[in-house]
Amino acid sequence: MASPLPLHLAxxxxxxxxxxxxxxxxxxxxxxxxxxxxxxxxxxxxERGLLDFVTIEDGLGLQSSYPDRLDGRTDQVRGRLDAVLTAARIAPLTSHIGLVPTATTTHTEPFHIAKALATLDYVSLGRAGWRVQVSGRPDEAAHFGRRHIPQLKIEDFTDPAVLAFVNELFDEAADFAEVVRRLWDSWEDDAEIRDVATGRFIDIAKLHHIDFEGPRFSVRGPSITPRPPQGQPLVTSLAHSTIPYRLGARAADVVYITPADADIARATVAEIRELQAEAGRAEQTVHVFADLVVFLGDTDAAAAAGRARLEELAGAAYASDAPIFTGTPQSLADQLLAWQDAGLTGYRLRPATLPGDLHAITRGLVPELQRRGAFRTAYPGGTLRSLLGLPRPANRYATV
Amino acid sequence: MTKPRRQIHLGAHFPGVNNTTVWSDPQAGSQIDFASFTHLARTAERAKFDFFFLAEGLRLREQRGRIHDLDVVGRPDTFTVLAALAGVTTRLGLAGTINSTFNEPYEVARQFASLDHLSAGRAGWNVVTSWDAFTGENFRRGGFLAAEDRYRRAEQFLRTAGKLFDAWRGDEIVADKDSGTFLADAGAGAFTHRDDQFDITGQFNVPRSPQGRPVILQAGDSDAGREFAAATADAIFTQHNTLEAGRAFVGDVKGRLARYGRSHDELLVLPSATFALGDTDAEAQEKALLVRRQQVSGQTALRFVEHVWNRDLSDHDPDGPLPEGDPVVGENTIARGRASVRQIRDPLATARKWRELAEAKKLSLREVVIAVTGRQTFIGTAATIADQIDDLVQQRAADGFILVPHVTPGGLDEFADQVVPLLQERGSFRADYETETLRDHLGLPPVRSRP
Structure with missing residues (x-):
């Protein structure tokens, strides 16, 4: 069974x-x-597995099994490195794979994040992306001490206070992404002229104030960093419901969703397409990827036993916000290709174990997809955007 | 038996966005492509430098209300480029400027701790204290800080970041697969800090880094700046790079250390220095003058004079005389986003001095600027320059130098190839790295966690 569409894998x-x-x-x-x-x-x-990109998780507080507060646990991994810097550290040692770190919009400065991601794009020669994330945890707010975040049952969308709060966080994220995108465009590509005759290094007509004004921040610009190689590095976001779908539709190039089955995937893709049209972006490519946690094994029984072993160690059944796949790389290939019909253009796989399930993806799933003619057999060369079939965008401030 | 020679410390400054950097040179490369950063860092590491250094400014400079276009414009994000450089070097220290006004300690601490992990202990932080509302227009809080509070903010910022760096002791992660204990202590990373700038509490999420905290650099020259450095810094940058001025500066800042319970070897004095190398001293002098003329074009000279006179002089002829009349005294409004303008403390006196010089030597406006600004620190053959550097360090006018090449990215190459071997022959500079971390390269004592 040959896939009619290119499949993207992160x-x-x-x-x-x-x-x-x-x-x-x-x-x-x-x-x-x-x-x-x-x-x-x-x-x-x-990268050996020819994947489109990796994302790197991050957060402004210790990892927790709760979405809204610390858990005080000592039996799980706690402590981590800044994801943007981790991506930058790896960039010179890799050459094709996209690097998509997580960065939070809630307490941070859009000016700093814009130049950090632009710089990641420079050091990776056009392979940078960003996973936009909001922070609703009061303990993370206390690390900054600038803003009160209420302790709410963040998953309870029947509570109007939760809904209003979540809306506010995502509106701020949308403003944040808008500022970041404007800053990336605040230098035109040919702003640097190095004109020895007139002594001018830049043509100041090609640098632009962005003059963004919003309830949480106003930013004048231009960026201190010239427009990055991709023009606009890849913007991605994870979404589980309408409010974050809207952020993705307004601001992202890739939206990760967590459908329980193909029908829900189809309905979610349709909703995102509607929101995309509402945001005036109907003509633009916005990829919708499904997130899947994967427990892989050589046989279905081995995969199930691996998962059971982990659950025994943890003393609890595994649960996730994303659908969970347990089985062989071959049956995972079946499912990925089947779900493509729902309008998904790719997947972000969450390996249950590292390096085990990563190896099963790169050495099991990828060859299987290649055998079926459904996945690339070499990197074509170029930027992360081009790998994903996205054009290098025109600069919003350019007049010609 | 001879006394052991004092060891020289060297930093490599990536060429910046002022007129020291000659972008019109045919050899000049990109100021933003990563290849340029890699080139300079690898040159510095090949020559066994202590560290690479990158400055930062958070708003593009303006003059006469327009973006200043005569010098290099455009820089990377400091943290991101240093993290990438950690991937192409193995021993070189990686230091950069990070602002204490338009940042929050939690975020900066996690970035520096991460950089220190990712470079295996090579991170350094030049703490700066800008305050201006002009730069603030790019940030959430705008221009919230009064000029007189900037050192207070910086000092509290640094103290707060120090608490975060110290929040993990370093033995909390046990990761015992058999027992299933990852963390020895559920409260790992706990901190609380409250003062008039910051009120924060929680658990820091980056475990203790190899150096414990980054090496702290500082560059203030005012009394408050020197005091701040004496209290908090591991090394201080300065413009005082001659024997007399250097010795006076060293005496002053090291004399302040005792009141903080610190000894003389806990604060290194590292003047910044430029150089012009030639096969003969005369050739080097010629080259120095040529570079000075490249650095100070007629247009650039006019901008410098505007900094002092504090008004638009665009109708003046740079090859003619200095402007008539006195500078506009008061807040400098002609140039924005440049720290150097604030160092003109008495514009009337500066103008008088410049005029006297012009009259005595019959100099044009441009020639005055060439004469009074930024002459190269070291001019001569490799042997002459090695002598000068070594003498200054042996005579305690400095602990070393931050070298600022005038061409990106190859401007340090000849220094690395010609001058460094002579310093090594003299036994004043390491022949190879003997230590792993930046703190150890600099010979600094181990971090003492401050209460």
Missing amino acids: VALDGAGWHPAAWRLPDARPSELLTAGYWTDLVTEA
Whole structure:
């Protein structure tokens, strides 16, 4: 069965893997999670598998099993490195794979994040992206001490206070992404002229104030960093419901969704397309990827046993916001191709264990997809945007 | 038995956005492509420098209300480029400027701790204290800080970041697969800090880094700046790079250390320095003058004079005389986003001095600027320059130098190839790295966690 559409594959890297007991497996390297070597090994493995990009998780507080507060646990991985810097550290050691770190919009400065991601694009020669994330945790707000965030049951959308609060966080994220995108465009590509005759290094007519004014910040611009190689690095966001779908539709190039089945995927894609049209972006390519946690094995029984072993170590059944796949790379290939019909253009796989399930993806799933003519057999060369079939966008401030 | 020679410390400054950097030179490359950063960092590492250094400014400079276009414009994000450089070097220290006004300690601390992990202990932080509302227009809080509070903010920022760096002791992660204990302590990283700038509490999420905290650099020259450095810094940058001025500066700042319970070897004095190398001293002099003329075009000279006179002089002829009349005294409004303008403390006196010089030597406006600004620190053959550098360090006018090449990215190449081997022959500079971390390269004592 040959796939009619190119399939895009990303891997989400986090700690020792997405299962909380993954760090206890024999091939896990839990004491190396804060070293450059660990992350380099993972990303070079993903690049060997010709994947489109890796995402790197991050947050402004310690990891927690709760969405809205710390859990005080000592049996899971806690502590991490800044994801943008981790991506930058790996960039010169890789050459094709996209690097998509997470950065939070809630307490941070759009000016700093814009130039950090632009710089990631320079150091990776056009392979930078961003996973936009909001922070609704009061403990993270207390790390900054500038803003009160209420302790709410953040998943309870029947509570109007929660709804209003979540709306506010995502509106701020949309403003933040707008500022970042404007700053990336605040230098035209040919602003640097180095005109020895007149002594002018830049043509100031090609640098632009962005003059953004919003309830949480106003930013004058231009950026201190010239327009990055991709023009606009890739913007991505994870979404589980309408409010974040809207952020994705307004601001992102890739939206990750978490459908329980193909029908829900189809309905979600349709909703995002509507919101995209509402945002005036109907003509633009916005990829919708499904997130899947994957427990892989050579046989269905081996995969199930691996998962059972982890659950035993954790003392609890595994649950996730994303759908969970347990099985062989072959049956995962079946499911990915089947779900494509729902309008998905790719997947972000969350390996339950590292490096185990990453290897199963790069050495099992990828060859399987290649055999079926459904995945690239070499990198075509070029930027992350071009890998995803996205054009290099015109500069919004350019007049010609 | 001879006394052991004092060891020289060297930093490599990536060429910046003032007129020291000659972008019109045919050899000049990109100021933003990563290849340029890699080139300079690898040159510095090949020559066994202590560290690479990158400055920062958070708003493009303006003059006469327009973006200043005569000098290099455009820089990367400091943290991101240093993290990438950690991937192409193995021993070189990686230091950069990060502002204490338009940042929050939690975020800066996690970035520096991350950089320190990712570079295996090579991170350095030049703490700056800008305050102006002009730069603030790019940030959430705008121009919230009064000029007189900027050192207070910086000092509290640094103290707060220090608490965060110290929040993990370093033994909390046990990662025992058999027992299933990852963390020895559920409260790992706990901190609380409250003062008039910051009120924060929680658990820091980056475990203790190899150096414990980055090496702290500082560059203030005012009394408050020197005091701040004496209290908090591991190294201080300065413009005082001659024997007399250097010795006076060293005496002054090191004399302040005792009141903070610190010894003389806990604060290094590292003047910034430029150089012009030639095969003969005469050739080097010629080259120095040529570079000075490239650095100070007629248009650039006019901008410098505007900084002092504090008004638009665009109708003046740079090859003619200095402007008539006195400078406009008061807040400098002609140039924005440049720290150097604030160092003109008495514009009337500066103008008088410049006029006297012009009359005595019959100099044009441009020639005055060439004469009074930024002459190269070291001019001569490799042997002459090695002598000068070594003498200054042996005579305690400095602990070393931050070298500022005038061409990106190859401007340090000849220094690395010609001058460094002579310093090594003299036994004043390391022949190879003997230590792993930046703190150890600099010979600084281990971090003491401050209460």
